[in-house]
Amino acid sequence: MNVKKLALVVGVVFLGFWMFTDPNGLADAAKASADQGWTLAQQLFTALIDFVGALS
Secondary structure (H helix, E strand, O other), X not given: OHHHHHHHHHHHXXXXXXXXXXXXXXXXXXXXXXXXXXXXXXXXXXXXXXXHHHHO
């Protein structure tokens, strides 16, 4: 349990440091990860639709 808390604290400190030292880089990384997440979600739902369509 303590390792999870430590990892969370380290992650928050890292993001805070990144936000104050390179806010544009953090924004670009967040935008890129959101775009990638949206693309993966679209691929997942397309695959599910194809799978359900193949069942009938």
